[in-house]
Every structure is written in structure tokens, then in C-alpha cells.
Amino acid sequence: MYIDLLTKIKNAQNAGKSTLKVLHTKADEAVLDILERRGFLKKTEVKGRGAKKVMEIALNPERPIQGVKFLSRPSLRRYAGYGALKKVKGGQGVLVISTPKGILSGGKAREEKVGGVLLFEIW
Numbered sequence: 001m002y003i004d005l006l007t008k009i010k011n012a013q014n015a016g017k018s019t020l021k022v023l024h025t026k027a028d029e030a031v032l033d034i035l036e037r038r039g040f041l042k043k044t045e046v047k048g049r050g051a052k053k054v055m056e057i058a059l060n061p062e063r064p065i066q067g068v069k070f071l072s073r074p075s076l077r078r079y080a081g082y083g084a085l086k087k088v089k090g091g092q093g094v095l096v097i098s099t100p101k102g103i104l105s106g107g108k109a110r111e112e113k114v115g116g117v118l119l120f121e122i123w
Helices: 003-013 028-037 106-112
Strands: 017-024 043-046 052-058 069-072 092-101 100-105 114-120
Touching: 003 017, 003 028, 003 052, 003 069, 003 114, 028 043, 028 052, 028 092, 028 100, 092 106, 100 106
Parallel strands: none
Antiparallel strands: 017 052, 043 052, 069 114, 092 100, 092 114
């Protein structure tokens, strides 16, 4: 799940690692794609096939993750319409939400006029 993924990335950055391997899931792949497009990660690559797929993540030391705020958890889901989606840290961070169109960043969800479950903010 994305909570474990983000914790692993932050711990690897704090330990000074340059790469990290995690098990592959489609949801985690969508989250990593957003983080890669926003410059938090250098590159993500899916390796292997079948049930043994792993994702190799190249961390970006020039733009480390400063903080993460988890907005929803399994026992408490927080929902928002596209009009209620705000910028994170004045546009320096990213809001990630789960929508009917997949996992999207806050800006992309506003463009497509779709709301959903607020997952986390990262800066």
C-alpha cells in the first residue's frame, strides 16, 4: 500500500541510499509515476514478470522528500470534490487522490474535474 511505500522511500533517503526495490502493485506504480513526474524520484522501472515483479526506484538527492501527511487511512476515508482540492505548500508539494479515473495528482484531478479519496500530501 502507498503508506508503506512512502515510508520505505523516506527511510532510504535518510539512510543515504541511491536506489530502492519494492514489490510491484498497480496502485504503487501510479503513485511512483506521479512522484517521478514532479521530480521527487529520478526513475522507476518495473523488473521481473508474473507474481515476482519488483519496482526499482532511483531516488533524487537534489529534491528529497521533506514531509508526508497521510490524509486517509483504511478506517477513515476523507473525500473531496474537485472544487475543494487546494495546492500543497504554495504549489511546492503534491496532493495525491484516488479517483474513478485512477490515482491522480491534485492538479490533474482539478483539470479533469473529478474528486475522490484524499490519499496524502507530499512536499
